[in-house]
Amino acid sequence: MLDREKGEKLLHQHVITPHILKHSYAVESVMRALARRLEPESEDLWGLAGLLHDLDNDLVDWQSDMSLHGPKTVELLRNANLGNEEMYQAILAHNPATKVKPKAKFERALYAGDPITGFITAIALVYPSKQLKDVKVKSITKRMKEVRFAAGANREAMASIEMLDIPFPEFAELSLNAMREISEILGL
Ligand SMILES: [Fe+2]
Numbered sequence: 554m555l556d557r558e559k560g561e562k563l564l565h566q567h568v569i570t571p572h573i574l575k576h577s578y579a580v581e582s583v584m585r586a587l588a589r590r591l592e593p594e595s596e597d598l599w600g601l602a603g604l605l606h607d608l609d610n611d612l613v614d615w616q617s618d619m620s621l622h623g624p625k626t627v628e629l630l631r632n633a634n635l636g637n638e639e640m641y642q643a644i645l646a647h648n649p650a651t652k653v654k655p656k657a658k659f660e661r662a663l664y665a666g667d668p669i670t671g672f673i674t675a676i677a678l679v680y681p682s683k684q685l686k687d688v689k690v691k692s693i694t695k696r697m698k699e700v701r702f703a704a705g706a707n708r709e710a711m712a713s714i715e716m717l718d719i720p721f722p723e724f725a726e727l728s729l730n731a732m733r734e735i736s737e738i739l740g741l
Pocket of ligand 1: 576580606607667
């Protein structure tokens with residue numbers, strides 16, 4: 554049920570967009586780090602949710618109906634007998650268009666952990682080296698206030714980590730370190 558190898562196979566079967574694949578690994582690493590901080594016994598579960606939360610990205614027609622993103626992933630995971638109800642709920646709640654609100658710790662972690670990966674990636678790309686090792690926590694907190702920078706990054710979702718009693722700078726550092734661990738996969 555929490556078979557990462559099976560999850561990774563499924564990911565590559567359904568997701569072909571290169572940056573979504575990278576994003577999936579990035580969210581996995583951030584979710585594992587958040588679990589270690591908040592609920593260590595759930596590290597594998599939270600990691601798998603991160604890896605697979607966008608599984609339907611290349612399958613649903615976002616343009617016609619945003620709310621299809623999430624439910625389709627849950628259907629695929631149910632059919633593959635992968636994950637559990639808690640994880641399905643977190644995946645539904647990560648997309649505001651499903652109208653499922655994040656409430657549980659796990660749901661809130663994915664809701665905040667999803668956008669921060671793209672945000673940190675955007676910051677890394679500003680540096681001449683385009684590498685995560687050059688990104689500073691301070692630049693992440695500073696860029697949060699610059700609403701025109703990476704305007705698509707959901708600030709409200711990222712800031713909502715504080716509802717889990719993690720100050721934003723700590724979240725930024727934890728996420729940056731998690732992403733650095735897989736910098737080769739991310740190409741950053
Ligand atoms: Fe995502």
